[in-house]
Amino acid sequence: SQQGEEDPQALSIQEGENATMNCSYKTSINNLQWYRQNSGRGLVHLILIRSNEREKHSGRLRVTLDTSKKSSSLLITASRAADTASYFCATDADNTGKLIFGQGTTLQVKP
Amino acid sequence: DTAVSQTPKYLVTQMGNDKSIKCEQNLGHDTMYWYKQDSKKFLKIMFSYNNKELIINETVPNRFSPKSPDKAHLNLHINSLELGDSAVYFCASSQVGEETQYFGPGTRLLVL
Numbered sequence: 001s002q003q004g005e006e007d008p009q010a011l012s013i014q015e016g017e018n019a020t021m022n023c024s025y026k027t028s029i030n031n032l033q034w035y036r037q038n039s040g041r042g043l044v045h046l047i048l049i050r051s052n053e054r055e056k057h058s059g060r061l062r063v064t065l066d067t068s069k070k071s072s073s074l075l076i077t078a079s080r081a082a083d084t085a086s087y088f089c090a091t092d093a094d095n096t097g098k099l100i101f102g103q104g105t106t107l108q109v110k111p
Numbered sequence: 112d113t114a115v116s117q118t119p120k121y122l123v124t125q126m127g128n129d130k131s132i133k134c135e136q137n138l139g140h141d142t143m144y145w146y147k148q149d150s151k152k153f154l155k156i157m158f159s160y161n162n163k164e165l166i167i168n169e170t171v172p173n174r175f176s177p178k179s180p181d182k183a184h185l186n187l188h189i190n191s192l193e194l195g196d197s198a199v200y201f202c203a204s205s206q207v208g209e210e211t212q213y214f215g216p217g218t219r220l221l222v223l
Contacts, residue, residue, distance in 0.1 A: 031210055097142055104154075
């Protein structure tokens, strides 16, 4: 299967703590994206990192990419209850828009 | 204003029926997609259209037929529905040259 893997599958933390999610993928990529899905909703794009980048920041989000290990991590700092959602990584191998999604990490942030 | 919209939001139907899901985007994007998300949240691309032309067609049963009447609309018709078709179907769109995809709210299909 081309599907990537995310770990952990589920994560429960207290508000204010940091949350780290990891994603591994199988093929070479052009870019890797992270999406958030709130319960019962569609996916929302969070951040994109290109294959020639190693780290990227956006607000409280920090993404790293290690192409030699075919892995990425998403760090959410100072988490809030509103960050409770599922987080998916998605890889694009050839810029066709064919995104291959990981299995997702379900994050619960307790107030 | 909703950027990517889908109708219906919920669809409950019997096995063997034929149903359609509609998608519209008002972002002016050229490319639209259909994804299927199963009960384990596994999300997989099904089809992609660029300016009404099919460009991605994953291994999907031919009971599924996408139709794009214009670049703002991409509909999904499903014939002879099976229990395994129960899932959430997401439409998405993107602009040519940009990697970010914008997703609709999903259509929850339940086949009984």
